[in-house]
Amino acid sequence: MTDGHRGAGGEVDSVLAALADPTRRKLLDLLAAQGETTATKLAEGLPVSRQAVVKHLAVLDAAGLVCGNRAGREVRYAVRPAALDATARWMAALAADWDRRLAAVKRIAEAAEQDTP
Numbered sequence: 864m865t866d867g868h869r870g871a872g873g874e875v876d877s878v879l880a881a882l883a884d885p886t887r888r889k890l891l892d893l894l895a896a897q898g899e900t901t902a903t904k905l906a907e908g909l910p911v912s913r914q915a916v917v918k919h920l921a922v923l924d925a926a927g928l929v930c931g932n933r934a935g936r937e938v939r940y941a942v943r944p945a946a947l948d949a950t951a952r953w954m955a956a957l958a959a960d961w962d963r964r965l966a967a968v969k970r971i972a973e974a975a976e977q978d979t980p
Contacts, residue, residue, distance in 0.1 A: 881926035
C-alpha cells in the first residue's frame with residue numbers, strides 16, 4: 864500500500880495528530896452531540912479553561928474537523944465531517960490491504976502444512 868494519506872495534502876496526518884489528544888476528541892464528541900455551539904459552552908463540560916478550549920478548537924479547525932463562524936461577538940463551532948470521512952476511507956483501505964496480506968500468509972501456511980508428511 865502506498866502512503867496515500869500524504870498525497871491528500873497531509874489531511875489524514877493532520878486529522879490523526881489532532882485526534883491524538885483526548886481533550887480534542889472530547890470536544891469533537893461534544894460538538895457532534897450538541898451541534899453548533901461556542902467555546903464557552905464547550906468549556907462548561909470540560910476540566911479546562913475556555914482559553915484552552917479555544918486553542919484545542921484551533922487545532923481541530925486547522926485539521927479540517929471543525930469550523931468556526933462568527934455570530935456577533937461570539938464564534939460558534941460546528942463539526943466538519945469531510946476530513947473524518949477521508950481519514951476513515953484511508954483507514955479502510957489500509958485495513959483491506961492488511962486483510963489481503965494476512966490471507967496470502969494463511970494460504971502459504973496452509974499449503975506448507977498440506978505438503979508436510
